Amino acid sequence: MSILHNxxxxxxxxxxxxxxxxxxxxxxxxxxxxxxxxxxxxxQIYKNFLKYQILGxxxxxxxxxxxxxxxxxxxxxxxxxxxxxxxxxxxNLHINKTFHLNxxxxxxxxxxKVKKKIVNDGIQDPLFKFKNVGxxxxxxxxNLMLKNKEIIFIxxxxxxxxxxxxxxxxxxxxxxxxxxxxxxxxxTMSYAKDKNIVMYCTGGIRCEKATSWxxxxxxxxxxxxxxxIIGYVNxxxxxxxxxxxxxxxxxxxxxxxxxxSEDVLSLCKQCNKPSDNYVNCAFNLCHLxxxxxxxxxxxxxxxxxxxxxxxxxISLR
Numbered sequence: 001m002s003i004l005h006n007x008x009x010x011x012x013x014x015x016x017x018x019x020x021x022x023x024x025x026x027x028x029x030x031x032x033x034x035x036x037x038x039x040x041x042x043x044q045i046y047k048n049f050l051k052y053q054i055l056g057x058x059x060x061x062x063x064x065x066x067x068x069x070x071x072x073x074x075x076x077x078x079x080x081x082x083x084x085x086x087x088x089x090x091x092n093l094h095i096n097k098t099f100h101l102n103x104x105x106x107x108x109x110x111x112x113k114v115k116k117k118i119v120n121d122g123i124q125d126p127l128f129k130f131k132n133v134g135x136x137x138x139x140x141x142x143n144l145m146l147k148n149k150e151i152i153f154i155x156x157x158x159x160x161x162x163x164x165x166x167x168x169x170x171x172x173x174x175x176x177x178x179x180x181x182x183x184x185x186x187x188t189m190s191y192a193k194d195k196n197i198v199m200y201c202t203g204g205i206r207c208e209k210a211t212s213w214x215x216x217x218x219x220x221x222x223x224x225x226x227x228x229i230i231g232y233v234n235x236x237x238x239x240x241x242x243x244x245x246x247x248x249x250x251x252x253x254x255x256x257x258x259x260x261s262e263d264v265l266s267l268c269k270q271c272n273k274p275s276d277n278y279v280n281c282a283f284n285l286c287h288l289x290x291x292x293x294x295x296x297x298x299x300x301x302x303x304x305x306x307x308x309x310x311x312x313x314i315s316l317r
Contacts, residue, residue: 022072022073023072023073024055024070024071024072024073024105024106025070025071025072025073025076025097025098026068026069026070026097026098026106026253027056027067027068027069027070027071027076027095027096027097028067028068028069028095028096028097028202028203028230029065029067029093029094029095029096029203030064030065030066030067030118030203030204030205031064031065031089031090031093032063032064032118032130032208032209033063033064033065033089034062034063034064035060035061035062035063035064035065038060038061038062038114039114041060041065042060042112042113042114044086045058045060045065045112046058046110046112048082048086049069049110049112050110052071052072052075052078052079052082053071053072053075054069054070054071054079054110055069055070055071055105055106055107055108055109055110056068056069056070056106056107056110056111056253057069057107057110057111057112057113058111058112058113059112059113059114059115059118060112060113060114060115060118061114061115061116061117061118062117063117063118063130064118065090065118066118066119066205068106068107068252068253069107069110070105070106070107076097080095083095094204094226094227094231096203096204096227096228096230096231096234097234098230098234098258105254106251106253106254106255107253107254108254118205119178119205119206119209120177120178120179121178121179121182121209121213122177122178122179122180122182122183123182123213125216127216128213128216130209130212131212132212132215132216133208133209133211133212133215133224134199134207134208134211134212134214134215134222134223134224135222135223135224136223136224136225136226137198137223137224137225137226138226138235139231139232139233139235139236139239139241140239140241142167142198142225142232142244143236143241143242143244145196145198145223146167146168146244148196150195150196151195151196151197151198152171152189152192152195152196152197152198153167153169153170153171153197153198153199153200154170154171154173154185154189154197154198154199154200155167155170155171155172155173155200155201156173156178156181156185156199156200156201156206156207156210157201157202157206157250158175158176158177158178158181159172159174159175159176160176160250160278160289161202161250163265163266163291164247164248164250164257164265164266164276164278164291165229165245165246165247165248165249165250165257165260165265165276166245166246166247166265167200167244167245167246168244168246170200171188171189173185173188178206181210182209182210182213185210185213185214186213186214186217189214189219192219193218193219193220194220194221195221196221196223197214197219197221197222197223198223198224198225199211199214199222199223199224199225200224200225200228200229200232201228201229202228202229202230202249202250202251202252203227203228203229203230203231204224204225204226204227204228204231205228207224207225207228208224210224211223211224229245229249229260230249232245233245233249233260243260243261245260245261246260246261246263246265247260247261247263247264247265247266247276248260248276250278256278256279257276257278264276266291267291268291268292268293268296269290269291269292269296269304270292270293270296270299270300270304270305271293271295271296273293273295274293275291275292275293275294276291277291277292277293277294277297278290278291279291279292279297279302281302281303281304281308282301282302282303282308282312283303283304283308283309283311283312283315284315285311286303286304286308286311288304288308290304292304301313
């Protein structure tokens with residue numbers, strides 16, 4: 001019988017990946033397409049991905065696939081060939097990739113889960129059909145459009161992501177979830193239905209659906225960045241173009257962020273000095289995600305407040 005889950009503990013898997021010290025690539029990709037039997041598709045993905053020593057998470061739903069994973073560098077080429085041949089829908093799939101930085105590993109477990117949707121949009125309108133999407137633009141086009149003050153850039157990420165990095169003058173749609181954003185963006189941008197709008201997110205999956213939602217709600221000229229911020233930065237580097245994204249790109253793995261530029265756009269929650277270092281409160285019953293500078297990290301022992309620090313100290317006794 002095939003193993004369809006991890007048998008080792010997370011701690012053991014983490015120790016194993018650090019002991020190996022092998023260089024790994026971080027990959028992310030998604031595709032919206034109809035999956036007839038998500039559970040069966042999930043099992044096939046799990047069994048085949050294990051052959052390539054993949055770590056990370058993959059979501060399968062009737063609407064497609066969404067993956068954030070890492071893989072040993074030497075296996076990437078063969079894995080890419082496998083992925084393109086595995087399903088005609090995945091042939092020539094756009095894959096965002098980056099190297100691990102400073103030996104900080106992004107993942108140390110592997111999971112494949114069936115979800116209702118690969119990105120939770122909260123859309124209830126029965127007339128909405130996810131078909132028409134905005135026009136893809138590459139890094140060169142992004143840089144040209146950023147120079148045009150008449151073009152509106154909308155950040156389709158959560159507020160805590162926007163806080164540490166963004167494109168210049170990009171509009172924040174204040175929210176803590178993508179569901180909230182889709183509700184708010186139509187109201188917030190109602191004045192701009194005839195204007196040129198560029199939407200972006202981390203890897204492209206959220207802004208692709210968002211462009212479809214905007215078009216459904218009557219917006220005329222909607223664009224989105226191919227591969228999101230990750231795709232933009234990779235393409236700009238490859239083509240030696242100026243990188244106009246400022247600050248850090250928040251990522252949903254153990255690294256928490258990738259530095260794109262030296263700009264620090266946010267402030268420490270505790271001392272209000274410039275910092276863009278996200279941490280989770282060390283007191284597990286709190287576990288708040290917040291920005292903390294190095295000095296406050298020492299003074300508060302990785303906690304978000306003196307109260308949590310006291311409770312954390314008690315828990316260690």
